[in-house]
Amino acid sequence: MSSVLDIAPLAPAVGEVRGPRAAAAVSVRNVDLTYGRGDKRKKVLADLSLDIADGEFVVVLGASGSGKTSLLRLLAGYECAETGSVEMLGAAGGKPRPEVGVVFQHANLFPWLTVRRNAEFGLRMRGAGKREREEIAAEALAQVGLSDAGHQLPYQLSGGMKQRAAIARTLAADPKIVLMDEPFGALDAITREHLQTLVKSLWLQKRRTFFFITHDVDEALYLGTRIIVLNGAPARIGTDKPNPLSGGTDSVSKLRQHPDYATEREYWLRRLDRH
Numbered sequence: 001m002s003s004v005l006d007i008a009p010l011a012p013a014v015g016e017v018r019g020p021r022a023a024a025a026v027s028v029r030n031v032d033l034t035y036g037r038g039d040k041r042k043k044v045l046a047d048l049s050l051d052i053a054d055g056e057f058v059v060v061l062g063a064s065g066s067g068k069t070s071l072l073r074l075l076a077g078y079e080c081a082e083t084g085s086v087e088m089l090g091a092a093g094g095k096p097r098p099e100v101g102v103v104f105q106h107a108n109l110f111p112w113l114t115v116r117r118n119a120e121f122g123l124r125m126r127g128a129g130k131r132e133r134e135e136i137a138a139e140a141l142a143q144v145g146l147s148d149a150g151h152q153l154p155y156q157l158s159g160g161m162k163q164r165a166a167i168a169r170t171l172a173a174d175p176k177i178v179l180m181d182e183p184f185g186a187l188d189a190i191t192r193e194h195l196q197t198l199v200k201s202l203w204l205q206k207r208r209t210f211f212f213i214t215h216d217v218d219e220a221l222y223l224g225t226r227i228i229v230l231n232g233a234p235a236r237i238g239t240d241k242p243n244p245l246s247g248g249t250d251s252v253s254k255l256r257q258h259p260d261y262a263t264e265r266e267y268w269l270r271r272l273d274r275h
C-alpha cells in the first residue's frame with residue numbers, strides 16, 4: 001500500500017545540471033490554445049513550449065487574464081490544444097487522469113460528503129478497499145491538521161479548513177503531479193502563511209511535481225524552485241528562471257529577512273509589468 005508519507009528521492013537542486021535521462025513530468029510543445037469560434041475566436045496561448053522535470057516546484061506568475069489558468073487546464077486535460085502537443089508523465093495529455101491532481105482557489109469539495117469521505121473519494125474511484133481508503137485518508141487529513149474534522153461537512157468548515165480538506169483529498173489520491181490554481185488567493189494572510197508552509201513541507205517530504213499559479217511574488221519566491229512569467233496576448237513564456245531563494249526558509253515572513261529578498265522581489269515585479 002502506498003503511503004502519503006513515503007519520502008521520494010530528492011529532486012535535482014536548483015541550478016543543478018540535469019542528465020539526459022532526467023524524467024520529464026510535463027512536456028508541452030508549440031501549443032496554441034484558442035477559445036470560441038468565428039468572431040468570438042480568441043487565441044490565449046501561442047506557440048508555447050514548456051518542460052517540467054520530475055520533482056520541480058514550478059510557480060507561474062502573470063497579469064490577470066494572461067492565460068495561467070488556461071495553461072493549467074491544458075495540463076489537467078480539461079482543454080485541448082489546437083496545435084502542438086502535451087505530454088504528462090510520458091503519455092499524451094488531453095484528458096484528466098488520476099496521477100494529476102488539481103486544487104483550485106475555491107475548494108470544490110463534495111458538499112454532501114464528510115471531510116473524511118471527500119478525502120477518500122479518489123481512492124474509492126480507483127477501487128481501493130475500505131480499510132486502505134480509511135488509512136490513507138486518515139493519514140492525509142493528519143498531514144493537513146484535520147484529524148479531528150473528518151466527520152464534518154464542508155459547510156461547517158472555515159475557508160482555510162476547506163482548502164486543507166481539498167489538499168488532503170488531492171494528496172490521498174497520491175498524484176505524481178499536483179496542479180494548484182491560486183489555492184490560497186481567497187484566504188486571510190495568517191491562514192495563507194500556514195498553508196504555504198504546509199504545501200512546502202509536503203513538497204519537501206514527497207518531491208512530487210508541482211505547478212502552482214499565484215499573483216503573489218512572495219509566495220512564488222517562497223515556494224518555487226523555478227518561476228515562470230506569462231506575458232503577452234496571446235501568452236508566451238516571458239521569463240523562466242530557477243529561484244535562488246528556494247530552500248532554507250521555513251515561512252514567507254522569514255524569507256522577507258533574506259538579504260537578496262528585496263532585489264529578487266523587484267526583479268519579478270518588473271517582469272510582471274511587461275505586457
Ligand SMILES: Nc1ncnc2c1ncn2[C@@H]1O[C@H](COP(=O)(O)OP(=O)(O)OP(=O)(O)O)[C@@H](O)[C@H]1O
Pocket residue numbers: 035036042044062063064065066067068069070071
Ligand atoms: N472558456 C473560455 N471561453 C472564452 N474565453 C476564455 C475562457 N476561459 C478563459 N478565457 C479567456 O482567456 C484569457 C485567459 O484567461 P485565464 O483564466 O487563463 O487567465 P489567468 O491568467 O488565469 O487570469 P486570472 O489571473 O485573472 O485568473 C482571458 O482573456 C479570458 O477571458
